[in-house]
Amino acid sequence: METLGKYFIFLGSLFVNRETFKTYFKLTIDECISVGIGSVSLVSLVAFFMGAVTTIQTAYNLISPLIPDYVISLVVRDMTILELAPTIIGVIFAGKVGSSMASGLGTMRISEQIDALEVMGINATSYLVLPKILACLLMYPMLVILAGLLAILGGYLAGVLTGVITPQEYIYGIRFEFNEYTVTFALIKSFVFAFLVSSISSFRGFYTTGGAVEVGQSSTAAVTQSVIAILLADYLLAQLLL
Amino acid sequence: MIKIENIKKSFGDKDVLKGISGTFEKGKPNLIIGSSGTGKSVLLKCIVGLIKPDDGFVYYKHNEFTHASRDLKTEIRREIGMLFQGGALFDSKTVEENVMFPLNVLTTMPEDEKLDRVNFCLKRVGLENQNKKMPSEVSGGMKKRVGIARAIVNDSNYLFCDEPNSGLDPQTSILIDELIAEITEEYETTTVVVTHDMNSVLGIGENIMFLYEGHKLWEGNKNEIMDSGVKEFDDFVFANKVMRKLKKLD
Numbered sequence: 250m251e252t253l254g255k256y257f258i259f260l261g262s263l264f265v266n267r268e269t270f271k272t273y274f275k276l277t278i279d280e281c282i283s284v285g286i287g288s289v290s291l292v293s294l295v296a297f298f299m300g301a302v303t304t305i306q307t308a309y310n311l312i313s314p315l316i317p318d319y320v321i322s323l324v325v326r327d328m329t330i331l332e333l334a335p336t337i338i339g340v341i342f343a344g345k346v347g348s349s350m351a352s353g354l355g356t357m358r359i360s361e362q363i364d365a366l367e368v369m370g371i372n373a374t375s376y377l378v379l380p381k382i383l384a385c386l387l388m389y390p391m392l393v394i395l396a397g398l399l400a401i402l403g404g405y406l407a408g409v410l411t412g413v414i415t416p417q418e419y420i421y422g423i424r425f426e427f428n429e430y431t432v433t434f435a436l437i438k439s440f441v442f443a444f445l446v447s448s449i450s451s452f453r454g455f456y457t458t459g460g461a462v463e464v465g466q467s468s469t470a471a472v473t474q475s476v477i478a479i480l481l482a483d484y485l486l487a488q489l490l491l
Numbered sequence: 492m493i494k495i496e497n498i499k500k501s502f503g504d505k506d507v508l509k510g511i512s513g514t515f516e517k518g519k520p521n522l523i524i525g526s527s528g529t530g531k532s533v534l535l536k537c538i539v540g541l542i543k544p545d546d547g548f549v550y551y552k553h554n555e556f557t558h559a560s561r562d563l564k565t566e567i568r569r570e571i572g573m574l575f576q577g578g579a580l581f582d583s584k585t586v587e588e589n590v591m592f593p594l595n596v597l598t599t600m601p602e603d604e605k606l607d608r609v610n611f612c613l614k615r616v617g618l619e620n621q622n623k624k625m626p627s628e629v630s631g632g633m634k635k636r637v638g639i640a641r642a643i644v645n646d647s648n649y650l651f652c653d654e655p656n657s658g659l660d661p662q663t664s665i666l667i668d669e670l671i672a673e674i675t676e677e678y679e680t681t682t683v684v685v686t687h688d689m690n691s692v693l694g695i696g697e698n699i700m701f702l703y704e705g706h707k708l709w710e711g712n713k714n715e716i717m718d719s720g721v722k723e724f725d726d727f728v729f730a731n732k733v734m735r736k737l738k739k740l741d
Contacts, residue, residue, distance in 0.1 A: 265561070266561055266565060268596055272595075272596060360577055360579060360582070361575040361576070361577060361579035362579050362580075362581055362582075364541050364575065364579065365573065365575060365579040365581075367540075367541060367568075368539050368540075368541065368568060368571055368573045368651075369568060369569065369571070369593055369596070369597065369645075370564075370565040370566070370567075370568030370569040370571070370597070371596055371597075376596075
């Protein structure tokens with residue numbers, strides 16, 4: 250409970266004693282490049298193969314001749330949009346970006362760089378963490394959209410090249426009874442997950458004490474706690490919004 | 492001028508500072524000395540507000556700092572420059588960007604003026620033409636110099652140095668001490684240096700505060716060291732053979 254309270258105080262301190270808009274703008278753009286562009290290759294690779302594997306495994310399980318082939322791509326579409334793109338990529342995002350944030354801030358803490366900011370009269374929480382959270386809120390939904398598209402493309406290529414489904418059937422299945430709300434739901438989830446990963450990881454890193462070993466521990470704790478938070482939030486959002 | 496009154500700080504059941512009072516004067520180096528673990532760095536962090544004391548007051552001129560509003564604290568802190576033990580340079584920024592950092596964040600100065608000021612400060616600490624180097628590419632002594640340049644770039648009224656000589660060879664240590672003393676005199680700053688280096692004490696100790704087990708046991712200047720009359724202080728100062736011989740000669 251004490252840690253939870255400290256976490257909320259930490260979040261509150263993001264919005265007090267801020268610097269100029271120009272300062273945050275530049276920092277946020279830098280973070281967007283690091284968080285967003287830096288994650289594109291990994292997210293693309295994972296999403297593409299996730300879609301491909303989902304197609305093959307769905308086809309493998311749908312053995313009844315009564316079920317049309319386009320159901321394969323329909324399953325791929327709904328799984329990708331509702332769960333795989335926002336949640337699985339969220340877990341990967343926590344591993345890549347969350348650990349990097351926690352270790353970066355942890356190193357700044359133990360090498361007194363955060364103290365140096367505080368002594369200058371700069372709100373270190375706001376200066377260092379707010380741009381990271383804003384960057385994640387901006388970039389993660391884009392990564393989720395990219396992941397969704399690439400997963401569906403991966404599924405298409407795997408399905409067509411292995412002959413489990415024709416291109417026409419795949420496209421038909423993708424478009425069949427499409428509910429746009431699933432995209433809205435995925436984007437809501439992506440905003441929530443982005444906030445959780447960035448704020449929890451920053452919190453763990455910011456309050457690192459000790460030395461190099463503790464930085465590693467903070468990084469591990471950041472990923473573990475971010476993943477747990479993602480899974481809990483995933484369940485809650487599904488209950489509330491579907 | 493900085494004045495501290497009855498500063499107390501405990502961590503758990505360990506009392507680190509047990510009511511320290513004193514005055515740090517403007518225009519001359521004020522040294523806080525003592526053995527490791529006597530609370531020197533904790534006292535310094537209480538003075539700059541990185542640690543909140545359990546009791547006591549810190550006055551910058553006439554403004555009480557410890558219990559001040561956030562705005563007043565920020566205002567006072569913007570007059571503070573600090574040299575940290577490890578330099579605390581931002582390792583993703585170049586030497587120039589490190590020194591320019593306070594100007595970028597805290598001022599609206601035009602770019603060319605900022606660059607002039609940075610070059611002036613780097614020259615002042617003997618680091619001209621090192622602008623584009625990364626902190627990982629410079630030596631320990633140079634890091635300290637960059638730290639000093641960053642601390643004075645914003646025309647700070649208060650300069651704090653936490654163990655400025657740690658990890659440096661004796662010659663470089665003396666250069667850093669001299670630099671701190673010169674800057675203090677030149678810019679009329681109130682400078683507080685935490686150290687346990689006897690060369691610093693003898694070289695620049697104009698106002699020395701000796702801490703022992705959380706208490707202030709002695710206060711004076713470098714000329715009064717020989718006749719302190721305090722056993723714990725003598726044990727600290729004359730710990731090595733050279734100093735003992737020096738005392739005998741005296």
